[in-house]
Amino acid sequence: MSNALPPDLIRLVVSLAVVVGFAFANAAVLVLVERKVCGHIQRRPGPFEVGPHGLLQTAIDGLKLMGKQILVPDNADTKLFRLAPILSFVPPIAALIVVPFAKVLQVRDLDIGVLFILSLAAVNVLAILVAGWSSANKYSLFGAIRAVAQNVAYEIPLLLSLLVVVMWVGSFRMSDIVAAQDGFWFVFTPMGFVAFLIYFVTGLAETNRAPFDLPEAESELTAGFHTEYAGMGFGLFFLGEYTNMLLMAAIATTCFLGGWNGPWFLAVSGTGVVATLIQLCWFLVKVYGIILVMVWIRWTFPRVRFDQLLNFCWKVLIPISMANLVATAVVAKLVPLG
Amino acid sequence: MIPRPDPSQETLVLNMGPQHPSTHGVLRVVLRLDGEYVLEAHPVIGYGHRMHELMGEVRTSSGFYANVGRMDYGGALSFGHGHVLAVEKLAGIEVPPRAEYIRVITTEMNRIASHLLWFGAFLLDLGAFTPILYSFDDREFILDLLEHVTGARLTFSYHRIGGVARDLDDKFIEGTRVFLRRMRERLDVYDKLVTGNVIFRKRAEGVGVIDKDTVLKYGATGPVARGSGLAYDIRRVEPYSVYPDLEFEIPTATEGDSFARYRVRLAEIEQCLRIVEQALDRLPDGPVQAKVPKKVKLGPGDAYQAVEAARGELDYYLVGDGSDVPYRMKIRPPSFSNLSLLGEVCQGVLLSDLVTIMGSLDLVIPEIDR
Numbered sequence: 194m195s196n197a198l199p200p201d202l203i204r205l206v207v208s209l210a211v212v213v214g215f216a217f218a219n220a221a222v223l224v225l226v227e228r229k230v231c232g233h234i235q236r237r238p239g240p241f242e243v244g245p246h247g248l249l250q251t252a253i254d255g256l257k258l259m260g261k262q263i264l265v266p267d268n269a270d271t272k273l274f275r276l277a278p279i280l281s282f283v284p285p286i287a288a289l290i291v292v293p294f295a296k297v298l299q300v301r302d303l304d305i306g307v308l309f310i311l312s313l314a315a316v317n318v319l320a321i322l323v324a325g326w327s328s329a330n331k332y333s334l335f336g337a338i339r340a341v342a343q344n345v346a347y348e349i350p351l352l353l354s355l356l357v358v359v360m361w362v363g364s365f366r367m368s369d370i371v372a373a374q375d376g377f378w379f380v381f382t383p384m385g386f387v388a389f390l391i392y393f394v395t396g397l398a399e400t401n402r403a404p405f406d407l408p409e410a411e412s413e414l415t416a417g418f419h420t421e422y423a424g425m426g427f428g429l430f431f432l433g434e435y436t437n438m439l440l441m442a443a444i445a446t447t448c449f450l451g452g453w454n455g456p457w458f459l460a461v462s463g464t465g466v467v468a469t470l471i472q473l474c475w476f477l478v479k480v481y482g483i484i485l486v487m488v489w490i491r492w493t494f495p496r497v498r499f500d501q502l503l504n505f506c507w508k509v510l511i512p513i514s515m516a517n518l519v520a521t522a523v524v525a526k527l528v529p530l531g
Numbered sequence: 532m533i534p535r536p537d538p539s540q541e542t543l544v545l546n547m548g549p550q551h552p553s554t555h556g557v558l559r560v561v562l563r564l565d566g567e568y569v570l571e572a573h574p575v576i577g578y579g580h581r582m583h584e585l586m587g588e589v590r591t592s593s594g595f596y597a598n599v600g601r602m603d604y605g606g607a608l609s610f611g612h613g614h615v616l617a618v619e620k621l622a623g624i625e626v627p628p629r630a631e632y633i634r635v636i637t638t639e640m641n642r643i644a645s646h647l648l649w650f651g652a653f654l655l656d657l658g659a660f661t662p663i664l665y666s667f668d669d670r671e672f673i674l675d676l677l678e679h680v681t682g683a684r685l686t687f688s689y690h691r692i693g694g695v696a697r698d699l700d701d702k703f704i705e706g707t708r709v710f711l712r713r714m715r716e717r718l719d720v721y722d723k724l725v726t727g728n729v730i731f732r733k734r735a736e737g738v739g740v741i742d743k744d745t746v747l748k749y750g751a752t753g754p755v756a757r758g759s760g761l762a763y764d765i766r767r768v769e770p771y772s773v774y775p776d777l778e779f780e781i782p783t784a785t786e787g788d789s790f791a792r793y794r795v796r797l798a799e800i801e802q803c804l805r806i807v808e809q810a811l812d813r814l815p816d817g818p819v820q821a822k823v824p825k826k827v828k829l830g831p832g833d834a835y836q837a838v839e840a841a842r843g844e845l846d847y848y849l850v851g852d853g854s855d856v857p858y859r860m861k862i863r864p865p866s867f868s869n870l871s872l873l874g875e876v877c878q879g880v881l882l883s884d885l886v887t888i889m890g891s892l893d894l895v896i897p898e899i900d901r
Contacts, residue, residue, distance in 0.1 A: 235664040331545050335567070335882070403658065404730055413886050415552060495730045496658025498883045499567060 208290070208300040216286045216393035217491035219421065220435040222253045227488050228483075234492045240448075252447065261424030266329055273327035278429035281320035285436040288313040292443045293367050295453045295472035297464050304441065305327040307355055310444060311348075311505040317437060321401075321408055324430070336417030339499060340401065340408035346506040347405075348396040353514035354388040354395065357521045358448045371452030375462065378451040384521045389449040391514050393483075396441040398502070400434065402493035407499055443476075450479045534563040534571050540765045542570060546627075549578045553656045553886045556896035560775055562875070562885070567887050572877040574870055579618045579900035587860035592618040592827055593692055595860075598685035602864065603898040605648050606841035607686050608634075608641035608677075610764070610898075613838035615690040616771060616846035622692070622827050630819040631692040631773050637677060639691060639803045643714070644673040644802075645841035649893045654725060656890035657734050661726055663882070669717050676706045692827055694820030711804050718800060727795070728835040732740035735790035738889035739876050742787055749875075750868040753843025754799065758792035760785040772838075777809050789891035796893075814870060826855045842866050842893050863897040 215461035225240075225248065232239025240247030255397050288310045303309050318341055325337020359365055362373045398405040409417030419430050433501030446452060453472035454462075462468070497505070536544045542598055548559035559580035563571040583602060587595045592614075599614045600607030612634055619626060647670040651663025680703045681689035681696065689696050736745045741751070745901045756763045766774040784791035786807030830851025831848045837846045843865030850859040869892045877885050 231660075235661050236668060237664065333541065376893060406658070411551065413883050492661050494659060495654060495728065495734060495885075497730055498734055499880065501733055 199304060205300075207237075212289045213286060216289065216436045216439070217432070219439050220432045221255070223250045223435045223438065223484065224254070224431075226485070227472055227491075230485065231492045234489070243448065255428070258425050258428040262380060262422075263424045263426050266421050266443075268329035270327040270329070273323050274421075274499070275426070277320050277324035278426045278433070280323060281433035282429040283318060284313040284316040284320075285433060285440045288440050289436075289443070292440070292454055293371055293447060294476050295469045296368075296371075296462065297469055299368065302366060302368050305365045307365045307370075307444075307448070309361060310440065311352060311355070314437070314440065315344075315348060315432070317399075320433070321418045324422070327409075328421040329427045330421050332414045332416075333418050333420050336408040336414050336420070339414075340418060343398055343405065343407060343502060347395045347505055347510075350391050350442060350510040350514045351395040351399060352505065353511070353518050354392040355444070355448060357384055357388040357514075357518055360518070360521055361525055367447055367452075370448055371454065374451040375454060375470070380449040384517055384524065385449060387513065387517045388521075389445065391510055391517070392445055392449065393486075395506075395510065396445065397487060397490065398506070400437045400487075402438065402439050402487055404494040404497050406491075406496060406501060407502060438479065438484055438487060442480040442487075444485055446476060446479040450483075452476065498522070533561050533573050533575065533816065535626075541565070548575075549627050553889065554896075555652060555889075558870075558889075558894065558896045560885075560889070562882075564882065567882045569880050569882060572874050572885060574873055576870070576896070577868075578896045581897075581901065583901045584862055585837050586886075587862075588857055590859070591855045592829065596690065596692075596878045597688050598688070600688055601897065602862070603840065603842070603866075603895050605895050606641050606645040606823075607839035608638045608689065609838060609845060611687065611690045612627055612638050612772070613836055613840070613845050613847050615692055615836065617834050617836035617849050618827065618829070620729060621829045621832065621835055621849050621851050624821055624823060624827075626693055626821055627818045628773070628815045629698075629817045630821070632810050632814050633699055633819060634690065634697050635777070636699070636707070636807055636814075637680070638697075639806045639810070640673050640677060640710075641687075642841045643800050643803045644670045646800050647673075649796060649841075650721070652706060653890040653893075654731075656886050657731065659725070659731070662721070665717075665724065668719050669714060672713070675677050676710065679703055679706070690757050691823075693823040698819045699814070704814075706822055707807060707811060711808055714800070714804055721797065726793075732790065734883075734887055735793060736788055737890070738789045738884045739891060740786070740788045741756055741872060741876055743783070745872055745875060746787075749764070749872040752839060752868065753840070753841070753870055753893075754792050755843065755869045756768055757781065757783045758795045759787035761841075763844075764843050765837045769837050771836065774806075775808070776813070777806050779803075779806050779809075781819045789887050792891045792893075800866050828853060828855055829839070829857055837855070840865055842895060842898075843869060862901060864901065866892075866894045866896075867899045870899060 229239040240250040243253050245251045265274055291303050291306040291309050293299040320341040322337045325333040357369060358379055361379065362370050364370065380389045401408050409419065419427055422430060453476040455471070455475045534544050543561045543564045545564050546559065547559040547562055549556035554560065559575040559578065561573045562569055565632060583598050586598055596611065596614060603610050647666040651666040654662040664856065674888050677687060680699055681687040719848040724768045741755065743758050743761060746756045746761055752763060760783055762781045763784050767781055779802045782795050782802060784794050828851065831853045833848065833850040835846065835848050837844055845865055846863035848861040849857045852858040876888060880888065
């Protein structure tokens with residue numbers, strides 16, 4: 194058939210739909226998980242009224258958000274105010290296309306995969322800045338200022354900890370990184386372990402999760418940068434936050450926890466349907482394991498103070514990750530991988 | 532002076548409150564900020580002014596009594612206790628010992644509930660969401676007990692002039708003994724969950740240091756004064772009720788920072804448990820209500836009664852002219868003086884520290900506004 198659509202285009206559209214659908218489903222599940230886990234940590238059942246065990250609560254909340262009027266404050270910069278939620282939501286979804294969910298489940302295997310994700314993740318801070326600035330609210334502005342200082346500082350150790358892996362593998366390509374960890378996950382090496390810890394801490398800060406949720410510190414800044422957002426404007430920030438969490442956990446899984454590889458005795462490396470499903474399961478188990486730890490931390494710890502946050506980054510995390518990187522360089526030179 | 536925007540300076544005036552998550556009610560604090568640093572903090576009060584003192588001058592004492600619990604919703608029984616003691620002093624009424632013991636037991640239970648409320652709210656201010664549900668779990672236990680004996684959970688209105696409304700029954704006494712055992716274990720849980728947490732320590736230690744002179748200058752009392760090394764507790768310095776018969780210590784700390792006030796309050800919960808335990812053991816038999824004339828004639832003369840409320844020294848001053856309505860009523864609530872030092876202590880701190888300091892003062896706004 195000569196008038197058939199090019200297969201590449203079909204593949205692109207289908208994968209885009211799947212990725213967006215996955216991002217929405219992920220947010221819906223995570224909101225519920227967060228509420229339920231938080232409830233059980235706080236010795237209460239969590240949402241219980243809508244649907245069996247409150248399973249439909251998130252769906253109803255989504256409907257409620259969509260039904261609300263999107264108000265723009267009088268003094269706000271209307272265009273920027275409306276642009277910010279989209280700016281916060283789109284980049285993490287776009288970044289999902291290089292994440293290898295299984296050996297064949299990857300939309301595009303870019304040769305600069307890690308860089309691609311990091312550069313898209315960096316757009317998030319722009320969204321927060323735009324939101325805080327355009328709201329014409331002092332609390333929002335404070336939230337935005339905090340977010341910029343925090344994200345710019347924490348991107349450095351984040352990058353340095355991922356460079357450890359890149360240096361080891363010698364490639365930015367996500368599939369190469371996973372392939373290099375066949376039966377030998379980087380988290381089980383001393384340098385990999387340190388890099389993983391640093392990555393996890395900075396990831397919490399990058400996604401603005403407690404104890405680093407300063408841009409939206411409720412007790413200080415009411416709701417921080419999204420104080421003025423109502424309805425789906427707020428909803429998109431929320432979706433963006435949860436997609437960012439997913440992305441952060443997915444990178445951690447890919448770079449440190451062996452990606453879709455199972456433990457050595459359960460490893461399945463084929464490309465068939467069953468093998469792909471098993472690999473997908475392993476990937477999701479690891480991703481949501483990391484996310485659960487993030488939720489657990491959020492509901493346990495108080496919030497750090499702004500100067501402490503930056504001091505911790507510049508005086509502790511960056512020197513350690515630098516040293517870790519140098520150590521990795523030396524070891525990688527002496528002991529070639531494989 | 533309330534800070535106003537000043538174009539000649541590169542500062543920002545931020546109006547924090549009266550609707551703000553960490554001003555606990557309707558306190559408004561106007562801040563002048565340089566970046567995140569607080570240059571000036573000016574509390575503005577009066578949003579919840581309800582003319583309680585004036586109402587006290589147009590109503591009979593028993594008619595006014597229901598108001599006092601509305602002033603401090605956290606520790607309503609302390610406010611009630613002070614009021615009935617002042618009225619009884621002026622009217623010359625003897626209270627049966629059993630009633631006085633019951634008043635002490637319920638007041639101390641209420642003090643624990645108040646400190647638990649503060650514990651949760653303070654940590655909420657620091658961004659820890661979970662501790663409040665732990666402390667409310669225990670507070671619920673107390674409120675259930677108090678509801679059983681007083682019939683209410685927040686504004687108890689349990690005292691009567693010359694006694695209390697209802698006698699304690701076995702269910703309350705047994706329940707309280709269970710609570711005493713349970714609360715001691717729970718305090719260990721609080722210690723493990725919060726006191727040792729490194730983020731909490733970094734946020735609270737050395738933040739909002741109030742020295743002894745500042746405390747004396749502003750007349751701060753209660754845990755705020757005791758956290759700065761002043762062992763000032765009305766139950767010991769101006770003994771009233773049956774407190775002289777009971778053994779308890781006055782916990783103090785010398786650092787004067789937010790963490791010191793935190794430690795003092797947790798230690799006070801322990802002392803409250805001791806007081807309740809002893810009072811239950813010594814609870815005498817007898818009536819819980821003295822014979823009181825239908826019209827409680829006040830004076831002529833005046834009466835002054837100080838009690839230790841959960842937040843500090845609470846004074847009632849009554850002037851009677853021989854009728855059953857006081858000629859003058861003055862209430863000195865603890866939070867007013869405790870709040871007044873905020874402006875001085877908050878100079879040059881970070882915005883987050885201001886929230887910590889305000890939380891550590893344990894302010895109840897209706898009691899300031901009256």
